[in-house]
Amino acid sequence: MISQISQQPLAARVAEELLGRIRAGEWPLGHRLPGETTLAAQLGVGRSSLREAIRELAGKGVLTSRQGAGVFVTALDVEQGLEDVVRDAEVTAVIEARIAVETEAAHLAATRRTAADIRLLRKTLEVREASRDSVEAYVDTDTEFHRAVIAAAHNPVLGELFDTFVPRIRQAMIAMLKAQPKPATTDPAGHGGLIEAIVARDAELARTLSRAHLTELLTNFTAR
Amino acid sequence: MISQISQQPLAARVAEELLGRIRAGEWPLGHRLPGETTLAAQLGVGRSSLREAIRELAGKGVLTSRQGAGVFVTALDVEQGLEDVVRDAEVTAVIEARIAVETEAAHLAATRRTAADIRLLRKTLEVREASRDSVEAYVDTDTEFHRAVIAAAHNPVLGELFDTFVPRIRQAMIAMLKAQPKPATTDPAGHGGLIEAIVARDAELARTLSRAHLTELLTNFTAR
DNA sequence: CCTGTCTACTTGTCTGAGGGGTTGCGGTAC
DNA sequence: GTACCGCAACCCCTCAGACAAGTAGACAGG
Numbered sequence: 001m002i003s004q005i006s007q008q009p010l011a012a013r014v015a016e017e018l019l020g021r022i023r024a025g026e027w028p029l030g031h032r033l034p035g036e037t038t039l040a041a042q043l044g045v046g047r048s049s050l051r052e053a054i055r056e057l058a059g060k061g062v063l064t065s066r067q068g069a070g071v072f073v074t075a076l077d078v079e080q081g082l083e084d085v086v087r088d089a090e091v092t093a094v095i096e097a098r099i100a101v102e103t104e105a106a107h108l109a110a111t112r113r114t115a116a117d118i119r120l121l122r123k124t125l126e127v128r129e130a131s132r133d134s135v136e137a138y139v140d141t142d143t144e145f146h147r148a149v150i151a152a153a154h155n156p157v158l159g160e161l162f163d164t165f166v167p168r169i170r171q172a173m174i175a176m177l178k179a180q181p182k183p184a185t186t187d188p189a190g191h192g193g194l195i196e197a198i199v200a201r202d203a204e205l206a207r208t209l210s211r212a213h214l215t216e217l218l219t220n221f222t223a224r
Numbered sequence: 225m226i227s228q229i230s231q232q233p234l235a236a237r238v239a240e241e242l243l244g245r246i247r248a249g250e251w252p253l254g255h256r257l258p259g260e261t262t263l264a265a266q267l268g269v270g271r272s273s274l275r276e277a278i279r280e281l282a283g284k285g286v287l288t289s290r291q292g293a294g295v296f297v298t299a300l301d302v303e304q305g306l307e308d309v310v311r312d313a314e315v316t317a318v319i320e321a322r323i324a325v326e327t328e329a330a331h332l333a334a335t336r337r338t339a340a341d342i343r344l345l346r347k348t349l350e351v352r353e354a355s356r357d358s359v360e361a362y363v364d365t366d367t368e369f370h371r372a373v374i375a376a377a378h379n380p381v382l383g384e385l386f387d388t389f390v391p392r393i394r395q396a397m398i399a400m401l402k403a404q405p406k407p408a409t410t411d412p413a414g415h416g417g418l419i420e421a422i423v424a425r426d427a428e429l430a431r432t433l434s435r436a437h438l439t440e441l442l443t444n445f446t447a448r
Numbered sequence: 449c450c451t452g453t454c455t456a457c458t459t460g461t462c463t464g465a466g467g468g469g470t471t472g473c474g475g476t477a478c
Numbered sequence: 479g480t481a482c483c484g485c486a487a488c489c490c491c492t493c494a495g496a497c498a499a500g501t502a503g504a505c506a507g508g
Binding site: 105 | 233235272275276277282283291305306307309310321323324327329332379385388
Binding site: 233234235272276290292294 | 490491492493494499500501502
């Protein structure tokens with residue numbers, strides 16, 4: 001039976017109940033659930049509510065229904081995306097992951113960069129140096145520069161990872177810069193040097209410069 | 225109107241139609257959809273089918289319905305998880321991302337490892353060397369060793385990334401090893417050396433050894 | 449201007465009905 | 479004994495109608 005006290009719609013509560021039972025192992029992976037009429041009666045809800053709950057879990061990839069055959073368990077839990085992990089993780093942990101991604105991307109970019117990549121890098125660097133008005137603009141243009149480095153690596157996985165990190169880090173960076181107003185400390189030479197290393201196809205130097213720059217960012221969060 | 229040719233259930237097709245309209249910008253972010261009765265009539269389907277479609281998209285986080293108020297757009301597209309990107313990407317791109325994650329993890333592990341981490345590392349290495357029966361067992365035990373290295377870094381983001389890469393790489397590694405039967409080429413010293421570097425807290429050496437080992441893996445896929 | 453009520457509209461839930469697909473059992477032919 | 483075929487039971491799919499519950503804007507009164 002579904003718990004009575006709730007503001008949530010009944011269908012949502014039923015979906016939660018079903019997911020709980022699947023997690024508990026009542027219906028193993030690939031197993032068929034009881035028929036709709038049976039299950040609805042057992043849960044004390046109407047068929048439509050149960051069907052909507054099944055649809056909700058189907059949207060999350062947990063259940064799959066086949067006409068005439070039944071409803072089957074296709075996953076034992078909701079896929080907890082990287083997004084959730086990143087959202088709940090410490091900023092420092094996310095920045096460490098960013099360092100991993102970006103230093104390797106700088107390394108790859110140095111060997112794979114095209115002329116178009118270099119044009120984009122130079123352009124974003126100019127924009128970055130021109131925007132000193134607001135903290136948000138500073139962070140965003142800086143992020144665009146780093147995104148251009150990743151793009152030059154021509155690896156879609158690294159790009160996706162960076163994009164996932166951005167929102168979490170952006171929020172933290174803005175808060176930090178507003179708290180301790182020393183925005184112009186960082187090296188304009190650091191970014192320019194990184195571009196030159198990529199242009200020169202010096203992979204080792206690109207990695208080193210990238211690491212140096214990002215490690216400095218990390219220390220701003222650890223040493224507070 | 226929904227396309228008539230059906231193999232998929234009507235509700236699923238309606239969900240796709242709605243998602244298409246949202247992608248096309250017919251209903252912007254935060255906008256309210258037409259009422260269920262109106263929309264159902266417009267699409268030429270029953271209200272229950274439309275409701276199930278809405279539930280499916282609600283499960284994917286695209287729509288949210290509030291009783292009495294309406295159905296609202298909460299995302300402009302289905303969150304395409306890292307999983308999908310990894311599945312569609314080249315194996316080499318995934319391995320490059322793994323190199324980024326794992327070399328950094330080795331670096332961090334050297335400074336953060338606990339006694340328990342070292343015990344786990346040594347144990348997985350023993351198991352790894354003991355299992356030479358099947359290709360699958362070899363790959364899985366090897367993966368467990370590398371997972372232990374990541375665990376020693378004590379960074380949940382890096383751990384999540386590694387776990388996402390594993391299925392894709394596992395499949396490719398098994399196929400490769402079965403195609404070219406030279407399974408015992410790789411260095412038992414490489415793994416042992418990595419452990420010793422982590423035990424000795426030599427972060428730079430750990431990173432170098434990890435990179436050397438994984439680069440060798442990458443060449444097995446590029447040079448074929 | 450503020451506030452409380454009222455009303456039209458919306459989603460939530462249940463019920464009953466019929467259509468169509470799947471599966472496994474049992475009978476029949478070889 | 480074995481293999482094939484038909485069929486019936488069971489299942490999900492879809493629709494229609496009705497009523498409950500919630501929301502938000504209109505509106506009158508203070």
